[in-house]
Amino acid sequence: MLAVNYSTVRSHLKDYCDAASDDNETVIVTRKDEKNVVLMGLAQYNRLMKIVQNAEYLLKIDRSFEQLLRGEGREHELIEVEDE
Numbered sequence: 001m002l003a004v005n006y007s008t009v010r011s012h013l014k015d016y017c018d019a020a021s022d023d024n025e026t027v028i029v030t031r032k033d034e035k036n037v038v039l040m041g042l043a044q045y046n047r048l049m050k051i052v053q054n055a056e057y058l059l060k061i062d063r064s065f066e067q068l069l070r071g072e073g074r075e076h077e078l079i080e081v082e083d084e
Contacts, residue, residue: 003028009039020044 002016002025009016009029019025021041029037040048067073 001026001028003030005030 002019004016004027006029009027016025016027016039020027020039021043024041024044026044027039029039031037
């Protein structure tokens with residue numbers, strides 16, 4: 001992980017973009033008033049987003065399971081779908 005100020009990144013943007021995409025480097029761009037941003041490759045971002053989405057999905061399953069344990073579940077008839 002690199003922490004670089006905004007002016008340096010602006011002067012060498014291609015180099016930092018290459019480091020993020022080619023070397024999986026995470027670049028923290030420091031700015032005034034703690035308005036920092038992160039530069040990372042798309043592949044790394046996509047992996048991170050998948051992890052977040054999976055965690056959210058697992059939390060929903062956990063909440064549903066807890067509801068069932070508390071007796072808050074409801075029984076429904078299944079919908080039959082005919083083959084075409």
